[in-house]
Amino acid sequence: MQSLMNQLADLAAIDNELDELHEELGDLPKEVKSHEKTVKMRSALVDETQNLVNELHTFTSNAQIMLQEIKDKEAQYAEQQFQVRNNREFDAITKEIENLRDERARIIEEQRTSGVKAENLAQILAQQKLDLADAVEVLNEKEKELSDLSSGHNDVLKALMQKRIDLANSINVNSLADYERIRTFHTEAAVPLRKNSCTGCFSAVPPQKIVEIRNNMNKMFLCEHCGRILFPEDIKKVTV
Ligand SMILES: [Zn+2]
Incomplete structure (x- = not known):
């Protein structure tokens, strides 16, 4: 069985290797996350605008039906006007026709402004879709970069992690806890002595x-x- 010092020196060497591997990945994982967020936000904008476009479209198709109904009613009233028995009836029908005309004018006006709105929305939607496509492209690039790098690292990483688990299991619990605590302050928790100094x-x-150190491994x-x-x-280390 290895001495505690050997075990800790090995653990430090493995952690060193792991740190280096993670450093090579650098900010990529963080970048990927941030690009994912951008894609999500832009996609939500596209959905929002698309909903507005759909609402307008619904109004437009309903408006056509409403206008047709008004036209039919007007024709009906116009016929009835010829069959009135007195002025009162004539005036009542005239009033109805006027109401229908007002209603028709209102719908046509709304149709006109909705045409402008639809044009604006179409432009906004097109730009938002372009922005989304850009963000998706960047995200895909970053994801590929990360997965290429990771897959190159994966085998090494897996082997190192397994080695670390095995080693950590063989170290007594208190010493391991001390090591982990020190590692929260120093990336290199265990260091060799060199020229009678802490490295x-x-x-x-x-x-x-x-x-004392040499005699109490x-x-x-x-x-x-x-x-x-x-x-x-000069401690004997396993090669990692
Ligand atoms: Zn020191």
Whole structure:
């Protein structure tokens, strides 16, 4: 069984490799997320405008039916006007015809403005669709870039993660917890001694402590300045 120091040195080496791999992916995962958001927002705008266009279209087709109905009624009244028995009836029908004409004028006016509205909306919708297509294209590019990079990394990544899991399982729980805690402050939680100094912060380590470290490979020693775990430089490491 490996000494604790060996285990921690190996763990630090694996974490180093993992950090490097993640660094190569860089901001790509974040970029992909942000482009996904843009596509979602632009797609919502297109839907909104499309709904307005549909509403206008519904009005336009209804308007045609309404106008036809008005026309039919007018024709009916016009015929009735010839069959009236007195002035009162004649006036009543004339009033109805006037009402129908007003109604027709109102619908035609609304049709006219809705024509302008429809034109504006069509222009807006076309531009929004172009913007959406642009965003989708950028997203696809970024996604491809990310998946190309990841798939190249995937096998290495998987192997490293498995190694890390196995190693972490073999380290005693308290030491592992210490390592993980230190790693929240320092990306390199365990560092070798070099020229009697901590290679994390370059402070000198007293000679008697170095002797102690060498003689107690199953204990954990921390740098008094930076708090990183120290191990001898010539420690035998597994190749990761
Ligand atoms: Zn240090």
